[in-house]
Amino acid sequence: MPDTSLPGTSLPDTPITPTVDFDRDGVQHGFLNLPHSRDQSAWGSQMIPITVIKNGDGPTAVLTGANHGDEYEGPVALLDLARSLDPADVTGRVIIIPMMNYPAFRAAKRTSPIDGGNLNRAFPGDPQGTITQKIADYFERFLIPMADVVLDIHSGGKTLEFVPFVGGHILDDKTQEKKIVDAMAAFAAPYSMMMLELDAVGMYDISAEQAGKVFVTTELGGGGTVSAETAGIAKRGVSNLLVHSGLVKGEVETSPTQKLEMPDGRCFVISEHSGLFEPCVALGAVVKNGDLIARIYDVERTGTTPVDYHAKIDGVVAGRHFPGLIGVGDFVSMVAVPV
Numbered sequence: 001m002p003d004t005s006l007p008g009t010s011l012p013d014t015p016i017t018p019t020v021d022f023d024r025d026g027v028q029h030g031f032l033n034l035p036h037s038r039d040q041s042a043w044g045s046q047m048i049p050i051t052v053i054k055n056g057d058g059p060t061a062v063l064t065g066a067n068h069g070d071e072y073e074g075p076v077a078l079l080d081l082a083r084s085l086d087p088a089d090v091t092g093r094v095i096i097i098p099m100m101n102y103p104a105f106r107a108a109k110r111t112s113p114i115d116g117g118n119l120n121r122a123f124p125g126d127p128q129g130t131i132t133q134k135i136a137d138y139f140e141r142f143l144i145p146m147a148d149v150v151l152d153i154h155s156g157g158k159t160l161e162f163v164p165f166v167g168g169h170i171l172d173d174k175t176q177e178k179k180i181v182d183a184m185a186a187f188a189a190p191y192s193m194m195m196l197e198l199d200a201v202g203m204y205d206i207s208a209e210q211a212g213k214v215f216v217t218t219e220l221g222g223g224g225t226v227s228a229e230t231a232g233i234a235k236r237g238v239s240n241l242l243v244h245s246g247l248v249k250g251e252v253e254t255s256p257t258q259k260l261e262m263p264d265g266r267c268f269v270i271s272e273h274s275g276l277f278e279p280c281v282a283l284g285a286v287v288k289n290g291d292l293i294a295r296i297y298d299v300e301r302t303g304t305t306p307v308d309y310h311a312k313i314d315g316v317v318a319g320r321h322f323p324g325l326i327g328v329g330d331f332v333s334m335v336a337v338p339v
């Protein structure tokens with residue numbers, strides 16, 4: 001068991017107790033036990049499933065899905081990996097948390113039904129904070145430090161849809177950035193994106209990158225479901241990443257990828273109207289600056305002219321609003337630039 005206190009600091013212990021031993025060889029399926037006193041269970045816990053597959057010395061990968069609870073490629077690929085990866089095929093340690101924000105996942109929500117917490121805005125977390133802050137703190141202080149490579153599988157959730165891409169960030173440390181770009185290439189998604197974050201404060205990404213880790217993320221599909229195609233991309237990507245990282249022997253299964261980047265805020269189109277959303281180009285379409293990409297219809301009367309939304313940059317339509325209705329301030333689309 002890891003020491004849950006931080007030597008030389010006055011930081012409080014985590015309330016989370018793992019039922020797995022991170023140092024033991026073999027396969028262990030267990031839980032991160034997070035006490036949660038509530039009406040239904042006065043002395044109960046949130047039991048976050050975790051698998052540790054270890055074989056001797058080597059690198060450590062920390063693999064997560066459902067950081068946002070309504071994104072399903074990660075849980076599908078990682079539940080499949082957790083049941084099937086043979087420790088005899090591993091050199092090092094694979095730590096799998098398929099449903100990172102477990103309360104949100106069980107509620108099929110992006111955010112926690114307990115405290116409203118968006119786990120990917122809750123880092124570095126707080127061991128004395130809310131449920132979501134306690135989960136973030138455990139990753140920040142215990143799981144990230146164990147890792148060499150960190151993969152966090154996202155997709156669009158109920159309100160967004162993306163072309164399937166693997167993502168990373170431009171970093172000051174170019175050696176670290178190069179390792180991330182190489183890991184992204186191994187993941188072999190149809191698109192590879194150097195990402196610009198609109199709202200980076202509190203992201204798991206930032207914590208892992210600042211800790212010097214090879215951090216890879218994804219946006220694979222969306223709409224609050226999973227497709228055979230995107231589940232397949234996730235499974236292949238996870239497998240490739242383990243091979244690339246030296247954790248599993250074998251060959252990376254290559255596949256063509258379109259490299260994209262998000263150079264600045266012109267990539268994003270945000271709605272200033274509410275109404276009925278009509279996407280006017282398909283995801284993956286190549287557009288020019290000024291091209292019509294979406295329309296929003298007034299739903300309170302007939303006979304009105306819809307509001308047109310246009311691309312603000314030449315590129316590829318890489319993301320879009322998903323539900324049929326849209327509100328002021330909602331994301332309309334993201335146009336990324338081929339590299």
Ligand code: ZN
Pocket residue numbers: 067068071154155157
């Ligand atoms: Zn997400």
